[in-house]
Amino acid sequence: MVNLTIDGKKVRVRKLSTLLDAAGKLDIPIPTLCHHPALSPFGGCRLCLVEVNGSPKPVAACTTFAKEGMEVVTSNPRLEKMRRTTLELILSDHPQDCMVCERAGDCKLQELAYFYGIRENRFKGERRIYEKKDGNPFLVRDMEKCILCGKCVRICDEIQGVGAIDFAYRGMKTKICPPFERDLDCEFCGQCVSVCPTGALTGRMWANKGRQNFKEVDTICPYCGCGCNITLHIWRNKVRRVSSREDTPNEGWLCAKGRFGYSFINHRHRLKKPLIRIAPKEKDEGRGRKEEINPSSAPRPSAIFREASWDEALDYIAVRLKEVKEKHGQDAIGGLSSARCTNEENYLFQKFMRAVIGTNNIDHCARY
Amino acid sequence: MAGLAAVFGSGAMTNSLPEIENHDVIFVIGSNTTETHPIIGLKMKKAVRGGADLIVADPRKIDLVRFSSIWLQHRPGTDVALLNSMMYVIVKEDLLDKKFIETWTEGFGSLKESIASFTPEEGERITGVPAENIIRAARLYGNAVRPGIYYTMGITQHSHGTDNVCSIANLALMTGNLGRESTGVNPLRGQNNVQGATDMGCIPDFYPGYQKVALPGVGKKFEKAWGTKLSDRPGLTATEMTIAAGEGKLKAMYIMGENPVMSDPDMNHTIETLKKLDFLIVQDIFMTETAELADVVLPAACFAEKDGTFTNTDRRVQRVRKAVEPPEEAKEDSLIIIELAKRFGYEIGADLIEDVFHEAGELWPALAGITYKRIAKAGLQWPCPTLNHPGTPYLFKGGFPRGKAAFSAIKYLPPAELPDNSYPFLLSTGRQLFQYHTGSMTRRMDAFCDVSPDAFIEVHPEDAEKLDVVDGDIVKVTSRRGSIEVRAFISGRPSRGVVFIPFHYREAAANVLTSSFLDPVSKIPELKVCAVRLEKTEG
Incomplete structure (x- = not known):
């Protein structure tokens, strides 16, 4: 363990803790743009500069290890002036279009500009102009808004293990891009989007779907068995975007399906009314007819089914099931429950088959 | 499930997600984890970054191989041979945990006998994996302090799936690698609530909580709780229902949120049998391939439109x-379901969905300590028998539910259908990252169809050359059950003689080709191995 003093307060931290960790333990805020607790320290944004006794120059709190007896100052007029200047420099090369930016209100850069009261900028001059050219359906990269914090590069490499992007070029021309500036071709997990501090990386399907007044509902991802915790952002009875909190078993990480795979909820093909068959069962029915390459172009079932009320459909089912049971016995009826439904629904389904129908012919797709 | 339950007395992941990063050795066999369980894949990568060694046993060069210390590219269906020869090395080099074997297991003698002839060289002959790699993998696992084994359908969807699972259990038992944190055997469940559906008794031989329907005491308990007479005859599994429908013994089916036409083997046969039913009810969110065959289709709510619980892997x-x-x-x-039950004069459930959950908890003690209030912020892992119980991150601390865990002597048997002169290729099927299961959700989302538009068949470059097929050609793939046309994807992922098709695509449904040979115990169909023929099509 190591003992040190930060802003006059004593703190004891583990060896190899950074000054940022130590300040965090005392709940002393230090501004950062490039830091993420799950990623390796970067020391790129220079906002976390602090003064340490014995060092003539300020040091980055995120890359400096705490040492025994250190005395650290996190805020004084000199440090705040440096931070303000750094922010001004970053903002001088950043589009001032917060009013139409997807991240407004949820942007770390905007928040810091707000706290430092930066409206005018002393460093007017050349600005990077980049074309938005990605063709992929998941991520939008607006590189003019990129502040080169490198979080996306590190998360793609260190967490996702993909390394789809990295820094390229030097100086003013520095940018983050896939190899040879090709289009993004990756797993589209969107981990980079979740850590981007500005509007440089956003979800394509979130664009213009709203920024404020979301109702946030915590629930569980409906795809594989990992059970990732997700937060649905709802506006006007529609899921507008999906995120995940960091204090969950999945640590806030999601895959492409979990993060972007929700538009099926409002798909026009959703079944909306009970249907009763009117046509006899055709020979080639259900066989994946060749012309239906994409199921979203599947023919409407109106030639095969007619719409019915719930009462009519359920009455009809009850009559037919009772008929089968009377004629052939309860074991002539089988039920397949669903690994997609909730525990409660599965419980009720097997109870229905066992207690109402009277059979143990009940299974689900654990075998597939 | 059946395999693990027989060995330990309980079938589920023995460790939990947060424990993955603390393994020192991870052995992944028959699981393309980064594509089928992406977040568990991330945890494994995290462990590797932290210094863990990863052993991957898979016939395909899956993405996880990039992170592995050893890749065992065994022939599909030869898992038992691979595991037996690894165990031979562990016995020979005395990497056993004798105290654990003595205290917690039975039947080690007969297992030892059964693997006595499985030298690494014999393993190499059957699996195609170099003997030295088998030895290296065995040493790595045998010397590990906190190893975890992970598997999915690559192990279970075989005509000897239960044998495969038992072999994995043997390996963990002889090295004492169970019942500790970050140490265990972990079947990864493929869907959001497979674990829950099984827990809730949606299986033909068990009531909720793995309580046998055939045991009179159990039946009485449920008869009392549900206020009605219950059958003590175990029912039919899904695969057996298809057979019974084909034979005309099963007359009606109620299918909730499943799409067996796409997910079951031998699709043409599945369709024929479902059509034979007098009455078919399908309850789903989309008009699936199965719903198209129904007499009544009921429109259901999706996950975002309801309250309840899921139990993850x-x-x-x-x-x-x-x-x-x-x-x-x-x-x-x-x-x-509540409305339908009323039409039979039966009040099946309460007004509040939480009451249903509590009813299950009253009948299955492992859930009794969980309330919606307790899991409002973070979930709890069963067993959680009391209201102040913190849940159980890892199983079998200090013993097995059945007392002593049983070794099983497993004889290696080849898959039920292997390539021959008329069907020279071995077909394996599975999932891919950007689609999900039968595709009824993901294939309706343009974004996912942009990046994963159509089905393909992975073919090794040398096989492609022999067939005169180039990347993008349409090939006709034929098995004894049927044939499909699909785009060729020339890839170094499979080995020579092995091809792979994802099963998400209805227009080129892999399950037209697959065989319905079943595992005799669990009744899982052999979806991972069948024999096919490839032909280049004109134009």
Whole structure:
């Protein structure tokens, strides 16, 4: 363990803790743009500069290890002036279009500009102009808004293990891009989007779907068995975007399906009314007819089914099931429950088959 | 499930997600984890970054191989031979945990006998994996302090799936690698609530909580709770229902949220049998391939439109919350079942969905300590028997439910259908990252179809050259069950003689080709191995 003093307060931290960790333990805020607790320290944004006794120059709190007896100052007029200047420099090369930016209100850069009261900028001059050219359906990269914090590069490499992007070029021309500036071709997990501090990386399907007044509902991802915790952002009875909190078993990480795979909820093909068959069962029915390459172009079932009320459909089912049971016995009826439904629904389904129908012919797709 | 339950007395992941990063050795066999369980894949990568060694046994060069210390590219269906020869090395080099074997297991003698002839060289002959790699993998696993084994359908979807699972259990038992944190055997469940559906008794031989329907005491308990007479005859599994429908013994089916036409083997046969039913009810959110065959289709609510719980692969019961209203007249599945039961004069459930959960908890003690309030912020892992119980991150601390865990002597048997002169290629099937299961959800989303538009067949470059097929050519793939046309994807992922098709695509449904040979115990079909023929099509 190591003992040190930060802003006059004593703190004891583990060896190899950074000054940022130590300040965090005392709940002393230090501004950062490039830091993420799950990623390796970067020391790129220079906002976390602090003064340490014995060092003539300020040091980055995120890359400096705490040492025994250190005395650290996190805020004084000199440090705040440096931070303000750094922010001004970053903002001088950043589009001032917060009013139409997807991240407004949820942007770390905007928040810091707000706290430092930066409206005018002393460093007017050349600005990077980049074309938005990605063709992929998941991520939008607006590189003019990129502040080169490198979080996306590190998360793609260190967490996702993909390394789809990295820094390229030097100086003013520095940018983050896939190899040879090709289009993004990756797993589209969107981990980079979740850590981007500005509007440089956003979800394509979130664009213009709203920024404020979301109702946030915590629930569980409906795809594989990992059970990732997700937060649905709802506006006007529609899921507008999906995120995940960091204090969950999945640590806030999601895959492409979990993060972007929700538009099926409002798909026009959703079944909306009970249907009763009117046509006899055709020979080639259900066989994946060749012309239906994409199921979203599947023919409407109106030639095969007619719409019915719930009462009519359920009455009809009850009559037919009772008929089968009377004629052939309860074991002539089988039920397949669903690994997609909730525990409660599965419980009720097997109870229905066992207690109402009277059979143990009940299974689900654990075998597939 | 059946395999693990027989060995230990309980079938589920023994460890949990947060424990993955603390393994020192991870042995992944028959699981393309980064594509099928992406977040568990991330945890494994994290462990590797932290210094863990990863052993991957897979016939395909899956993405996880990039992170592995050893890749065992065994021939599909030869898992038992691979595991037996690894165990031979562990016995020979005395990497056993004798104290654990003595205290917690039975039947080690007969296992030892059964693997006595499985030298690494014999393993190499059957699996195609170099003997030295078998030895290296065995040493790595045998010397590990906190190893975890992970598997999915690559192990279970075989005509000897239960044998495969038992072999994995043997390996963990002889090295004493169970019942500790970050140490265990972990079947990864493929869907959001497979674990829950099984826990809730949606299996033909068990009531909720793995209580046997054939045991009179159990039957009495449920008869009392549900106020009605119950059958003590174990029912039919899904695969057996298809057979019974084909034979005309099963007359009606009620299918909730499943699409067996796409997910079951031998699709043409599945369709024929479902059509033979007198009455078919399908309850789903889309007009699936199965719903098209129904007499009545009921519109259900999706996950975002209902309250309840899912139990994920590490037994974590987590809260599902209603966020939006279902479209038009679509209804929660629970409401549909309640309404339907009323028409039989039976009050099946309470007004509040949480009461249903508590009813299950009253009948299955492992859930008794969980309430919606307790899992409002974070889920709890069963067993959680009391209201102050913290849940159980890892199983078998200090013993097995059945007392002593049983070794099983497993004889290696080849898959039921192997390539021959008329069908020279071995076909394996599975999932891919950008699609999900039968595709009824993901294939309706343009974004996912842009990046994963159509089905393909992975063919090794040398096989492609022999067939005169180049990347993108359409090939006709034929098995004894049927044939499909699909785009060729020339790839170094499979080995020579092995091809792979993802099963998400209805227009080129892999399950037209697959065989319905079943595992005799679990009744899982052999979806991972069948024999096919490839032909280049004209134009």
